[in-house]
Amino acid sequence: MAAAPFHDRDGWVWMDGEFVPQREAKVHVLTHAMHYASCVFEGERAYDGEIFRSRDHSERLHKSAKILGFQVPYAVDEIERAKQELLNKMGFSDAYVRVLAWRGSEQLGVSAKSNTIHAAVATWQWGDYFADKMAGIRLTIAPWRRPAPDTAPCNSKAAGLYMICTLSKHAAEDAGFNDALMFDWRGQIAEATGANIFFVRDGVIHTPTPDCFLNGFTRQTVIKLAREKGIEVVERAIFPNELATFSEAFLTGSAAEVTPIREIAGMPFKPGKISEELVHGYSALTRRKNA
Structure with a gap:
């Protein structure tokens, strides 16, 4: 119903x-x-x-x-x-x-x-933003890009900045995907339509530098959580031609929490050990009083 x-x-x-x-x-x-x-x-x-x-x-x-x-x-x-x-x-x-x-x-x-x-x-009351998280979600590439910092107030969680997110997510859903990966004005990987993105290669987590999108609180929490678990986290510019080199990928956000990805525009990813560890680690953290 x-x-x-x-x-x-x-x-x-x-x-x-x-x-x-x-x-x-x-x-x-x-x-x-x-x-x-x-x-x-x-x-x-x-x-x-x-x-x-x-x-x-x-x-x-x-x-x-x-x-x-x-x-x-x-x-x-x-x-x-x-x-x-x-x-x-x-x-x-x-x-x-x-x-x-x-x-x-x-x-x-x-x-x-x-x-x-x-x-x-x-x-x-709102359950999981994406159902059955560990099965992983499917992303396509957004038709819109994150604008340069001198063309939009990217450090503000401003409603107007989400217009291109809505357009991109609608296009993704119309094509049978759960969400879309957005590039920035330089062509670098930025984020999904409403969540930050992370990748895993050889046990190391890589995530885009938040210089044209919000440095989300869930993003910050997950980086801290990963480092406390002894997992190296590298914040840097990430380019689309690197996607095929990563084994795992996941999103973070207040709504999405930690959600693994199984596909980006035809490229497969496996919701693996690090993704699962952070899904459960974040869940345990948020359920602990005064975390």
Whole structure:
């Protein structure tokens, strides 16, 4: 049975300092964020009632907004309280948490400096982003590329930057794949549409340097976890002609967690020992209080 659409569900959304019924959590059609993408967000997961790296996400929300030229009207501590109170109000232990801030509807034009800044927190129960993780997922090559840092605010988790991700993921799904691998403007490997990517060769993990995409918190956590297990991790420029030289590949992200890959555009990969070790290691870490 399909889940109810988000606009027609029971429950609550924290919105501008208050809890409102989910069906009433609305914005005006002339909201600046809808027309000009002046919105930043965070995607987080709660495990056993505790949001993993919660404060890091709240702090990044503020940093993302600053890069886009506005200030979140609620302090980090207030956002932290709102997230936890909403989880408790919804009665969720394991859940996905979405936090966002955006420019409102007082002005509608490219410039909208006087618009009110709004903020909201929503949460829902969401299982694995990709089902049957250890079977591995299939990626194709995205038709769009990650832009250069001087052409887009790549250090901000800005909603507008995900337009090319949606286009690429839709194209991948239409072609029978789970996701797409995105190159950057130089032709180097960057990431998937909503997750960072890692490769394994001869027991060493290789991952692209995050110079035009976000250095994800799950990415950072998995690098630390791998090194604690004695696995070497190399961050560097990776080129498409290297794909055939790797034996394993996997994605990381708050939604994807750690998800092995079995194919990229016809090239096979085997979800092997290192991928499996990190899948289970990350799961154990997120289930541990105060990790």
